[in-house]
Amino acid sequence: MNDFDIEFxxxxxxxxxxxxxxxxxxxxxxxxxxxxxxxxxxxxxxxxRMLKYDNAINLAKSIEIGTGSRSHVLLAGNFIMGxxxxxxxxxxxxxxxxxxxxxxxxxxxxxxxxKNLIDGGxxxxxxxxxxxxxxxxxxxxxxPYMIEELDRDDKFQMAVAGTHTKICLFExxxxxxxxxxxxxxxxxxxxxxxxxxxxxxxxYDFYKEFHDRIINDYSIINKDKRGKELWQAIVTKEExxxxxxxxxxxxxxxxxxxxxxxxxxxxxxxxxxxFKQFSE
Numbered sequence: 001m002n003d004f005d006i007e008f009x010x011x012x013x014x015x016x017x018x019x020x021x022x023x024x025x026x027x028x029x030x031x032x033x034x035x036x037x038x039x040x041x042x043x044x045x046x047x048x049r050m051l052k053y054d055n056a057i058n059l060a061k062s063i064e065i066g067t068g069s070r071s072h073v074l075l076a077g078n079f080i081m082g083x084x085x086x087x088x089x090x091x092x093x094x095x096x097x098x099x100x101x102x103x104x105x106x107x108x109x110x111x112x113x114x115k116n117l118i119d120g121g122x123x124x125x126x127x128x129x130x131x132x133x134x135x136x137x138x139x140x141x142x143x144p145y146m147i148e149e150l151d152r153d154d155k156f157q158m159a160v161a162g163t164h165t166k167i168c169l170f171e172x173x174x175x176x177x178x179x180x181x182x183x184x185x186x187x188x189x190x191x192x193x194x195x196x197x198x199x200x201x202x203x204y205d206f207y208k209e210f211h212d213r214i215i216n217d218y219s220i221i222n223k224d225k226r227g228k229e230l231w232q233a234i235v236t237k238e239e240x241x242x243x244x245x246x247x248x249x250x251x252x253x254x255x256x257x258x259x260x261x262x263x264x265x266x267x268x269x270x271x272x273x274x275f276k277q278f279s280e
Contacts (some may be wrong), residue, residue, distance in 0.1 A: 055076075055078070055079055055080075055083075056079070056080060056083035056084040056086070056087040057087045057091065059073065059084055059087070060084060060087035060088040060090075060091040060092065061091050063088070063197060065088075065092055065094075065176070065178065065197070065199065066199065067176060067199055068199055068200070069197075069198065069199050070196065070197070070198035070199070070200070071196065071197045071198070072194070072195075072196050073182075073194065073195050073196070073197065074192060074193075074194050075184055075192065075193040075194065075195065076192065077188065077189060077190040077191045077192060077193070078188055078190070079184070079188060079193065080107075080109065080110075080186075080187060080188045081166075081184040081185060081186050081187070081188075081193075081195070082106065082107070082109065082110030082113045082114075082186035082187065083109070083113060085099075085101075085113065085117075085168060085180070085186075086113040086114075086116060086117055089117055089122040089123070090120070090122065094122060094170070094172055095121070095122055095123070095172065095173050096122070096123050096124070096170040096171055096172060096173075097123075097124045097125065097171070098123070098124065098125045098126070098127060098170070098171075099114075099117070099123045099125070099126050099127070099168070099169070099170050100126075100127040100129075100167075100168070100169040100170070100208060100211045100212075100215075101126070101127070101128050101129065101167070101168045101169075101186070102128075102129035102130075102163055102165045102166065102167045102211060102214075103128075103129070103130060103131075103134075103165075103166055103185050103186045104130075104131045104133065104134060104163075104164055104166065104185050105130070105131065105133070105134045105185050105186070105187060106130070106134070106142070106185065106186040106187050107142075107186070107187040108142060108145060109187070110186040110187055111142070111145060111146050111149055111150065112149070114126055114128075114149075114150055115149050115150060118150070118152075118155060123170070124155065125155045125156070125157075126150060126155065126156050126157070127157050127159070127211060127212075127215050128146075128150075128156070128157070128158045128159070129158075129159045129160075129161060129163060129165075129211060129214050129215065129218075130158065130159075130160055131160075131161070131162065131163055131164065132160055132161065132162050135160045146158070147221075151221060154223055156221070157215055157219050157221055157223070158219065158220050158221060159214050159215045159217075159218040159219045159220065160218055160220060161214050161217075161218045163214070165181075166181065166182060166183065166184055166185055167179065167180070167181045167207050167211070168180040168181070169204055169207055169208055169211065171204070176199050177199060177200065177201045177204035177205070178197065178198070178199050178204065179196075179197075179198055179199075179200060179203050179204050179207060180195055180196070180197050181195065181196055181207070182194045182195030182196055183195070
Protein backbone atom coordinates (compact mmCIF):
# COMPACT_ATOMS: atom_id res chain seq x y z
CA MET A 1 0.00 0.00 0.00
CA ASN A 2 1.37 3.42 -0.88
CA ASP A 3 1.23 6.47 1.39
CA PHE A 4 -2.00 7.70 -0.13
CA ASP A 5 -4.07 4.49 0.16
CA ILE A 6 -6.67 4.59 2.91
CA GLU A 7 -8.40 1.44 4.12
CA PHE A 8 -11.83 2.65 5.01
CA UNK A 9 -12.71 -0.73 6.47
CA UNK A 10 -10.47 0.00 9.45
CA UNK A 11 -12.22 3.28 10.26
CA UNK A 12 -14.80 3.23 13.08
CA UNK A 13 -18.46 3.67 12.29
CA UNK A 14 -19.63 7.26 12.54
CA UNK A 15 -23.19 7.84 13.59
CA UNK A 16 -24.24 11.07 11.80
CA UNK A 17 -27.14 11.64 14.19
CA UNK A 18 -24.57 12.29 16.93
CA UNK A 19 -23.06 15.16 14.94
CA UNK A 20 -24.75 18.57 15.17
CA UNK A 21 -24.12 20.25 11.81
CA UNK A 22 -26.39 23.22 12.59
CA UNK A 23 -24.04 25.79 14.16
CA UNK A 24 -26.04 28.81 15.28
CA UNK A 25 -23.73 31.78 15.91
CA UNK A 26 -26.30 33.63 17.97
CA UNK A 27 -25.80 35.03 21.47
CA UNK A 28 -27.16 31.80 22.94
CA UNK A 29 -24.64 29.71 21.04
CA UNK A 30 -21.79 31.88 22.35
CA UNK A 31 -22.97 31.56 25.95
CA UNK A 32 -23.26 27.78 25.64
CA UNK A 33 -19.61 27.55 24.52
CA UNK A 34 -18.07 29.77 27.21
CA UNK A 35 -17.34 32.59 24.76
CA UNK A 36 -14.87 30.54 22.74
CA UNK A 37 -16.50 32.05 19.66
CA UNK A 38 -17.22 35.74 19.33
CA UNK A 39 -19.23 37.66 16.79
CA UNK A 40 -17.28 40.09 14.56
CA UNK A 41 -17.43 43.68 15.76
CA UNK A 42 -19.65 45.95 13.64
CA UNK A 43 -17.73 48.06 11.16
CA UNK A 44 -17.57 51.75 11.97
CA UNK A 45 -18.44 54.35 9.37
CA UNK A 46 -15.33 56.24 8.28
CA UNK A 47 -15.86 60.01 8.61
CA UNK A 48 -15.53 62.04 5.43
CA ARG A 49 -12.72 64.07 6.99
CA MET A 50 -10.56 60.95 7.04
CA LEU A 51 -10.90 60.42 3.30
CA LYS A 52 -8.61 63.25 2.29
CA TYR A 53 -5.54 63.56 0.13
CA ASP A 54 -3.56 64.90 3.13
CA ASN A 55 -3.02 61.34 4.36
CA ALA A 56 -1.19 60.43 1.16
CA ILE A 57 0.83 63.66 1.23
CA ASN A 58 2.01 63.00 4.79
CA LEU A 59 3.26 59.54 3.87
CA ALA A 60 4.91 60.84 0.70
CA LYS A 61 6.73 63.52 2.69
CA SER A 62 7.99 61.17 5.40
CA ILE A 63 9.05 58.15 3.35
CA GLU A 64 12.69 57.72 2.32
CA ILE A 65 13.50 56.92 -1.30
CA GLY A 66 17.28 56.76 -1.41
CA THR A 67 19.49 54.10 -2.97
CA GLY A 68 18.67 50.72 -1.42
CA SER A 69 15.90 52.18 0.76
CA ARG A 70 13.01 50.00 1.90
CA SER A 71 9.90 51.00 3.84
CA HIS A 72 7.13 48.68 5.06
CA VAL A 73 3.86 50.52 5.56
CA LEU A 74 0.48 49.64 7.07
CA LEU A 75 -2.38 51.61 5.57
CA ALA A 76 -5.77 52.42 7.05
CA GLY A 77 -8.82 51.38 5.07
CA ASN A 78 -9.48 54.98 4.02
CA PHE A 79 -6.06 55.35 2.38
CA ILE A 80 -6.11 55.86 -1.39
CA MET A 81 -3.08 54.26 -2.97
CA GLY A 82 -3.44 56.19 -6.21
CA UNK A 83 -3.24 59.45 -4.26
CA UNK A 84 -0.01 58.30 -2.66
CA UNK A 85 1.62 57.60 -6.04
CA UNK A 86 0.66 61.08 -7.23
CA UNK A 87 1.85 62.70 -3.99
CA UNK A 88 5.14 60.78 -4.03
CA UNK A 89 6.06 62.08 -7.49
CA UNK A 90 5.05 65.64 -6.65
CA UNK A 91 6.57 65.86 -3.16
CA UNK A 92 9.86 64.19 -4.15
CA UNK A 93 9.91 65.90 -7.58
CA UNK A 94 10.37 62.58 -9.40
CA UNK A 95 10.43 62.21 -13.16
CA UNK A 96 10.22 58.87 -14.94
CA UNK A 97 10.02 57.94 -18.59
CA UNK A 98 7.56 55.14 -17.87
CA UNK A 99 5.27 54.25 -14.99
CA UNK A 100 4.13 50.62 -14.97
CA UNK A 101 1.19 49.68 -12.73
CA UNK A 102 -0.89 46.56 -12.17
CA UNK A 103 -4.05 46.63 -10.06
CA UNK A 104 -7.19 44.60 -9.52
CA UNK A 105 -9.41 47.69 -9.57
CA UNK A 106 -9.32 51.48 -9.57
CA UNK A 107 -11.50 54.58 -9.43
CA UNK A 108 -12.14 57.71 -11.46
CA UNK A 109 -10.03 59.60 -8.94
CA UNK A 110 -7.07 57.33 -9.73
CA UNK A 111 -7.43 58.07 -13.45
CA UNK A 112 -7.40 61.79 -12.69
CA UNK A 113 -4.21 61.34 -10.63
CA UNK A 114 -2.43 59.70 -13.57
CA LYS A 115 -3.60 62.51 -15.85
CA ASN A 116 -2.24 65.08 -13.39
CA LEU A 117 1.17 63.38 -13.43
CA ILE A 118 1.26 63.35 -17.22
CA ASP A 119 0.12 66.96 -17.52
CA GLY A 120 2.59 68.02 -14.83
CA GLY A 121 5.50 66.43 -16.68
CA UNK A 122 6.32 63.92 -13.94
CA UNK A 123 5.78 60.85 -16.12
CA UNK A 124 6.14 60.48 -19.88
CA UNK A 125 4.28 57.19 -20.41
CA UNK A 126 1.96 54.88 -18.48
CA UNK A 127 1.53 51.12 -18.82
CA UNK A 128 -1.55 50.00 -16.89
CA UNK A 129 -2.60 46.39 -16.29
CA UNK A 130 -6.11 45.81 -14.97
CA UNK A 131 -7.95 42.63 -14.14
CA UNK A 132 -10.54 41.01 -16.32
CA UNK A 133 -12.95 41.43 -13.41
CA UNK A 134 -12.50 45.23 -13.46
CA UNK A 135 -12.75 45.44 -17.24
CA UNK A 136 -15.96 43.40 -17.39
CA UNK A 137 -17.64 45.60 -14.79
CA UNK A 138 -16.35 48.97 -16.04
CA UNK A 139 -16.17 48.52 -19.81
CA UNK A 140 -19.02 50.99 -20.32
CA UNK A 141 -18.02 53.42 -17.57
CA UNK A 142 -14.48 53.85 -16.24
CA UNK A 143 -12.72 52.15 -19.17
CA PRO A 144 -13.98 54.65 -21.79
CA TYR A 145 -13.24 57.49 -19.36
CA MET A 146 -9.72 56.17 -18.82
CA ILE A 147 -9.02 55.93 -22.55
CA GLU A 148 -10.46 59.38 -23.18
CA GLU A 149 -8.35 60.99 -20.45
CA LEU A 150 -5.07 59.09 -20.75
CA ASP A 151 -4.72 57.92 -24.37
CA ARG A 152 -3.17 61.10 -25.71
CA ASP A 153 -0.02 61.50 -27.80
CA ASP A 154 0.66 57.76 -27.57
CA LYS A 155 1.59 58.00 -23.88
CA PHE A 156 -0.78 55.33 -22.57
CA GLN A 157 -1.11 51.58 -22.92
CA MET A 158 -3.62 49.36 -21.19
CA ALA A 159 -3.71 45.58 -20.86
CA VAL A 160 -6.45 43.31 -19.53
CA ALA A 161 -5.56 39.95 -18.01
CA GLY A 162 -6.49 37.57 -15.22
CA THR A 163 -4.20 39.16 -12.64
CA HIS A 164 -4.54 39.99 -8.96
CA THR A 165 -1.19 41.78 -8.57
CA LYS A 166 -0.75 45.27 -7.13
CA ILE A 167 2.62 46.52 -8.32
CA CYS A 168 3.95 49.96 -9.26
CA LEU A 169 7.31 50.31 -11.05
CA PHE A 170 9.30 53.37 -12.06
CA GLU A 171 12.91 54.34 -12.78
CA UNK A 172 14.03 57.87 -11.98
CA UNK A 173 16.21 60.07 -14.17
CA UNK A 174 19.07 59.27 -11.81
CA UNK A 175 18.76 55.54 -12.53
CA UNK A 176 17.12 54.48 -9.25
CA UNK A 177 14.63 51.65 -9.73
CA UNK A 178 11.65 51.65 -7.37
CA UNK A 179 9.05 49.00 -6.64
CA UNK A 180 5.84 49.59 -4.68
CA UNK A 181 4.06 46.32 -3.97
CA UNK A 182 1.62 44.89 -1.47
CA UNK A 183 -2.08 44.25 -0.94
CA UNK A 184 -3.44 47.70 -1.79
CA UNK A 185 -5.33 48.42 -5.01
CA UNK A 186 -5.21 51.97 -6.37
CA UNK A 187 -8.53 52.85 -4.74
CA UNK A 188 -9.40 52.62 -1.05
CA UNK A 189 -10.81 49.34 0.21
CA UNK A 190 -12.12 50.06 3.73
CA UNK A 191 -9.67 47.36 4.90
CA UNK A 192 -6.23 47.55 6.44
CA UNK A 193 -3.64 47.16 3.68
CA UNK A 194 0.14 46.85 3.53
CA UNK A 195 2.71 48.03 1.01
CA UNK A 196 6.47 48.00 0.66
CA UNK A 197 8.29 50.83 -1.09
CA UNK A 198 11.83 49.90 -2.04
CA UNK A 199 14.66 50.82 -4.36
CA UNK A 200 15.94 47.52 -5.71
CA UNK A 201 17.14 47.00 -9.30
CA UNK A 202 16.86 43.19 -9.16
CA UNK A 203 13.23 43.18 -7.99
CA TYR A 204 12.37 46.00 -10.40
CA ASP A 205 13.77 44.07 -13.37
CA PHE A 206 11.99 40.90 -12.22
CA TYR A 207 8.57 42.55 -12.04
CA LYS A 208 9.13 44.69 -15.13
CA GLU A 209 9.71 41.58 -17.22
CA PHE A 210 6.42 40.23 -15.90
CA HIS A 211 4.56 43.48 -16.64
CA ASP A 212 6.09 43.86 -20.10
CA ARG A 213 5.03 40.36 -21.13
CA ILE A 214 1.42 41.11 -20.16
CA ILE A 215 1.50 44.48 -21.94
CA ASN A 216 2.92 42.87 -25.08
CA ASP A 217 0.37 40.02 -25.16
CA TYR A 218 -2.81 41.56 -23.74
CA SER A 219 -2.73 45.25 -24.66
CA ILE A 220 -5.96 46.75 -26.05
CA ILE A 221 -4.55 49.88 -27.74
CA ASN A 222 -3.18 49.39 -31.24
CA LYS A 223 -0.29 51.84 -31.34
CA ASP A 224 0.66 50.91 -34.90
CA LYS A 225 -2.29 53.05 -35.97
CA ARG A 226 -2.12 56.44 -34.31
CA GLY A 227 -5.42 58.22 -33.86
CA LYS A 228 -4.80 61.44 -35.78
CA GLU A 229 -2.93 59.78 -38.63
CA LEU A 230 -5.54 57.07 -39.06
CA TRP A 231 -8.45 59.51 -39.04
CA GLN A 232 -6.70 61.78 -41.52
CA ALA A 233 -6.25 58.82 -43.86
CA ILE A 234 -9.93 57.97 -43.63
CA VAL A 235 -11.42 61.42 -44.12
CA THR A 236 -9.05 62.56 -46.88
CA LYS A 237 -9.33 59.43 -48.99
CA GLU A 238 -12.03 61.11 -51.07
CA GLU A 239 -11.21 64.60 -52.26
CA UNK A 240 -13.36 67.31 -50.80
CA UNK A 241 -14.69 65.20 -47.92
CA UNK A 242 -15.17 67.28 -44.78
CA UNK A 243 -12.84 66.44 -41.92
CA UNK A 244 -14.51 65.58 -38.62
CA UNK A 245 -13.24 67.13 -35.40
CA UNK A 246 -10.14 65.41 -34.06
CA UNK A 247 -11.72 64.40 -30.75
CA UNK A 248 -14.45 62.29 -32.36
CA UNK A 249 -13.49 58.66 -32.27
CA UNK A 250 -14.84 55.71 -34.13
CA UNK A 251 -16.06 54.15 -30.91
CA UNK A 252 -17.92 55.77 -28.05
CA UNK A 253 -15.48 56.97 -25.41
CA UNK A 254 -12.49 55.90 -27.48
CA UNK A 255 -10.19 57.88 -29.75
CA UNK A 256 -9.98 57.16 -33.45
CA UNK A 257 -7.35 54.61 -34.25
CA UNK A 258 -7.59 52.66 -31.00
CA UNK A 259 -9.19 49.24 -31.07
CA UNK A 260 -10.51 47.02 -28.30
CA UNK A 261 -10.26 43.27 -28.76
CA UNK A 262 -13.75 41.80 -28.84
CA UNK A 263 -12.70 38.91 -26.65
CA UNK A 264 -9.99 38.53 -24.04
CA UNK A 265 -7.29 36.09 -24.93
CA UNK A 266 -6.83 33.29 -22.46
CA UNK A 267 -3.91 31.03 -21.78
CA UNK A 268 -4.12 27.32 -20.94
CA UNK A 269 -4.53 26.56 -17.26
CA UNK A 270 -1.15 25.34 -16.06
CA UNK A 271 0.24 25.04 -12.56
CA UNK A 272 3.14 27.32 -13.39
CA UNK A 273 4.83 30.08 -11.47
CA UNK A 274 7.56 32.60 -12.20
CA PHE A 275 10.33 32.41 -9.63
CA LYS A 276 13.68 34.08 -9.13
CA GLN A 277 16.07 33.72 -6.21
CA PHE A 278 17.61 36.94 -4.89
CA SER A 279 20.83 36.97 -2.93
CA GLU A 280 20.80 38.40 0.59
